[in-house]
Amino acid sequence: MKHSAIKMEDGVSAEPEDPMSSTRVPHLNAAAFCVTPTVRGAIESASQDRRLTRVKTEISNGGVERARQVFATRQTPSLLVVEVASHGAALLKELEILAEVCDPTTKVVVIGPDNDIGLYRTLLGRGVADYLVGTITPLTYVSMVQNLFGQDNQAKLGKVYAFVGAKGGVGTSTLAQNVAWTIAQEQATPTLLVDLDFRFGSAAVNLDLKLVTGLEKYLSEPDKLDAALLDKLIVQRGEHLSVLPAFDDSLGDMEPAPDAVDRLIEIARASFPNVVLDLPHDWSPASRDTLTAADKVIVVAAPDLPNLHNTMALMDRLRALRPNDAPPQVILNMCKMPKRKEIGAxxxxxxxxxxxxxxxxxxxxxxxxxxxxxxxxxxxxxxxxAQKSVRELATVLLGKDRTRSRNWLLRTLGLG
Structure with a gap:
C-alpha cells in the first residue's frame, strides 16, 4: 500500500477557533414571530445551523398580537420567540396578554429595541426565559437556544473532527489515524479514533490492533449503546489514544440502523475531549449527517480533475449544510508525484x-x-x-497555533 507524506503549505494560518459550544439541542418545536426582515432572516439562517437540526421552527411575520391569535386555539411550542417594537408599560401589557395563551412549559424569548437592564430583570421576573436586544445574528439565536435547551449544561462535550476523501485512495484514513495519534500523545489528552468505514476500514491494520467483536450487533440496535458499552468495544492504543475499529466481519449481513452513527458519536463526544472520525468515501444519509454535525470537517483530495470536481461538489453542499461555520479545511494530497500531470495547488x-x-x-x-x-x-x-506536518495540522485543528500566539505577544510587547 502506498502512502504520501504531508507537507504543510508555508504561511497558512489556522482558522479562528469556533467560539460556539458543540451543544446540540434535542428534538423540539419552536415558533418565531418577527416584526423586521432582519430578525426574520437571522432566525431563518440559524434554523439551518447544524446545532439546531433537531429543532423544527415555524417562522411568521407579526409580533405579540399575531402570536396570540395563532395560539388561541393551539398549544404553544417548547420555544416561543416574539419580536416587539413597543416599550415600557405597553410592552408589559402585550406580554400579559400573550401569557394567557401560553402553556406553562413554554419558554418565551423576547427580542426588543431597548437595551435596559431594568427591563431585562423585570421580564425575567415575569417568567420570560431570555431577552435579546436589537438586531440579532444567526449565532446569537443559536447560542440562546443552546443555553435554554442544550444537553450539556452540566458537562462539556468533546470536539469532533471529521475526515472525508473527495475520492477513494487519496490517503484520508492514513491522515486521520496519524492526526488522532498525534493529538492523543503530544497533547496528552484522551482521544478517540472512530473508523466509520465499517466494512473495509484500515485503522485496525495500520495501527496493529486486535479486533473487538460485536460492534455490528449494537449498531443494528443503537438503543443499547451507552458509554459503558463503548468502553468495552474500543481498543486502547498507547496511553491516550482509544480506537473503535471497523467490523470484524467485513462481509457480514448486519447493517447499522439509520440513527446508529449519530448515537455513537453523541456517546463518544460525551466521553472524550477529542473525537476523530474517518469517514468512508460515500454520500449516504449517515455520512451527510455526520459531516453536518462535526465541529470541523477536513476534506482530503488529490490534485487532479476528478478530485477537483468532487471537492467542489462537497464544498458547495457542506457550505449549505453548515451556513454558520468556517469552510472545511482542504488538504491537497499526493502533490508533485513524479511523471504525473496535476493541477497546481x-x-x-x-x-x-x-x-x-x-x-x-x-x-x-x-x-x-x-x-x-x-x-x-x-x-x-x-x-x-512528514510527522512535523502532521503535528502542524493537529495544532491547526485544535486551534493552538503557537507561532501566531507568540507573534501576537511580541507585537503586544513592542518586540515584533
Whole structure:
C-alpha cells in the first residue's frame, strides 16, 4: 500500500477557533414571530445551523398580537420567540396578554429595541426565559437556544473532527489515524479514533490492533449503546489514544440502523475531549449527517480533475449544510508525484474559493514503512518532515497555533 507524506503549505494560518459550544439541542418545536426582515432572516439562517437540526421552527411575520391569535386555539411550542417594537408599560401589557395563551412549559424569548437592564430583570421576573436586544445574528439565536435547551449544561462535550476523501485512495484514513495519534500523545489528552468505514476500514491494520467483536450487533440496535458499552468495544492504543475499529466481519449481513452513527458519536463526544472520525468515501444519509454535525470537517483530495470536481461538489453542499461555520479545511494530497500531470495547488484552491489550505507532498516511503510496521508515523519516524506536518495540522485543528500566539505577544510587547 502506498502512502504520501504531508507537507504543510508555508504561511497558512489556522482558522479562528469556533467560539460556539458543540451543544446540540434535542428534538423540539419552536415558533418565531418577527416584526423586521432582519430578525426574520437571522432566525431563518440559524434554523439551518447544524446545532439546531433537531429543532423544527415555524417562522411568521407579526409580533405579540399575531402570536396570540395563532395560539388561541393551539398549544404553544417548547420555544416561543416574539419580536416587539413597543416599550415600557405597553410592552408589559402585550406580554400579559400573550401569557394567557401560553402553556406553562413554554419558554418565551423576547427580542426588543431597548437595551435596559431594568427591563431585562423585570421580564425575567415575569417568567420570560431570555431577552435579546436589537438586531440579532444567526449565532446569537443559536447560542440562546443552546443555553435554554442544550444537553450539556452540566458537562462539556468533546470536539469532533471529521475526515472525508473527495475520492477513494487519496490517503484520508492514513491522515486521520496519524492526526488522532498525534493529538492523543503530544497533547496528552484522551482521544478517540472512530473508523466509520465499517466494512473495509484500515485503522485496525495500520495501527496493529486486535479486533473487538460485536460492534455490528449494537449498531443494528443503537438503543443499547451507552458509554459503558463503548468502553468495552474500543481498543486502547498507547496511553491516550482509544480506537473503535471497523467490523470484524467485513462481509457480514448486519447493517447499522439509520440513527446508529449519530448515537455513537453523541456517546463518544460525551466521553472524550477529542473525537476523530474517518469517514468512508460515500454520500449516504449517515455520512451527510455526520459531516453536518462535526465541529470541523477536513476534506482530503488529490490534485487532479476528478478530485477537483468532487471537492467542489462537497464544498458547495457542506457550505449549505453548515451556513454558520468556517469552510472545511482542504488538504491537497499526493502533490508533485513524479511523471504525473496535476493541477497546481493555487489553481485548485482558487477553483474552490478557499485561501487556507494545506498541501501534501508525495513521499510513499515514510508513511509506507510506518503502515507496514503497524505503527503511527511519530513512532516510526518521529523526526521526519512528514510527522512535523502532521503535528502542524493537529495544532491547526485544535486551534493552538503557537507561532501566531507568540507573534501576537511580541507585537503586544513592542518586540515584533
Amino acid at each position: 493555487q489553481k485548485f484552491a482558487k477553483s474552490l474559493g478557499v485561501e487556507n489550505f494545506s498541501t501534501i507532498a508525495f513521499d510513499p516511503a515514510t508513511f509506507g514503512s510506518a503502515a507496514f510496521a503497524g505503527r503511527a508515523l511519530s513512532e516510526q519516524s518521529p523526526r521526519s518532515k
